[in-house]
Amino acid sequence: xxxxxxxxxxxxxxxxxxxxxxxxxxxxxxxxxxxxxxxxxxxxxxxxxxxxxxxxxxxxxxxxxxxxxxxxxxxxxxxxxxxxxxxxxxxxxxxxxxxxxxxxxxxxxxxxxxx
Amino acid sequence: xxxxxxxxxxxxxxxxxxxxxxxxxxxxxxxxxxxxxxxxxxxxxxxxxxxxxxxxxxxxxxxxxxxxxxxxxxxxxxxxxxxxxxxxxxxxxxxxxxxxxxxxxxxxxxxxxx
Numbered sequence: 177x178x179x180x181x182x183x184x185x186x187x188x189x190x191x192x193x194x195x196x197x198x199x200x201x202x203x204x205x206x207x208x209x210x211x212x213x214x215x216x217x218x219x220x221x222x223x224x225x226x227x228x229x230x231x232x233x234x235x236x237x238x239x240x241x242x243x244x245x246x247x248x249x250x251x252x253x254x255x256x257x258x259x260x261x262x263x264x265x266x267x268x269x270x271x272x273x274x275x276x277x278x279x280x281x282x283x284x285x286x287x288x289x290x291x
Numbered sequence: 292x293x294x295x296x297x298x299x300x301x302x303x304x305x306x307x308x309x310x311x312x313x314x315x316x317x318x319x320x321x322x323x324x325x326x327x328x329x330x331x332x333x334x335x336x337x338x339x340x341x342x343x344x345x346x347x348x349x350x351x352x353x354x355x356x357x358x359x360x361x362x363x364x365x366x367x368x369x370x371x372x373x374x375x376x377x378x379x380x381x382x383x384x385x386x387x388x389x390x391x392x393x394x395x396x397x398x399x400x401x402x403x404x405x
Contacts, residue, residue: 221394
């Protein structure tokens with residue numbers, strides 16, 4: 177079974193631009209979560225989608241948004257990029273995400289550099 | 292809000308030796324789950340072990356085991372017979388019962404010395 181895939185793996189943007197990151201979950205998984213990882217703040221939860229609906233949201237500004245498609249693939253969009261948005265963005269999928277013991281499988285991440 | 296603290300930013304261990312990574316957490320919940328994730332240089336997060344708070348027995352996965360002290364809100368990871376491939380960042384994570392996101396600690400970088 178293929179794992180979680182994220183595209184692109186690396187991205188360089190300039191301040192003020194917008195960016196879209198993509199995540200394809202493991203086949204059969206309907207929950208997709210996004211996390212931001214930075215050296216200063218560590219791993220922080222952005223949002224989670226399940227069956228095309230945002231089910232949970234972290235404490236990030238409205239510039240960060242996402243969506244999920246009917247095939248469970250998810251995209252994350254960041255508008256008006258700031259230097260502080262430079263980070264590794266990790267996507268994780270789970271079958272339903274409703275059980276605390278359910279394993280979240282992470283993708284390799286997209287490394288975003290904002291200049 | 293729940294918080295997870297890993298007080299050791301870096302640790303090192305000799306190959307074949309045992310090392311323990313510390314983690315404490317703060318929560319008022321009684322039903323929750325704890326995890327240790329490994330992040331090697333490839334950056335892919337891999338689940339190492341998990342523990343349900345309602346289980347008194349400490350979880351074990353091959354060379355990895357935990358010491359779960361619920362009253363002390365402590366959740367340490369012991370790696371036995373350390374191997375070079377164990378070198379990575381290790382993150383302790385907490386998750387409340389139900390559909391909730393993972394809350395991660397800042398991580399501990401483990402080096403394994405040959």
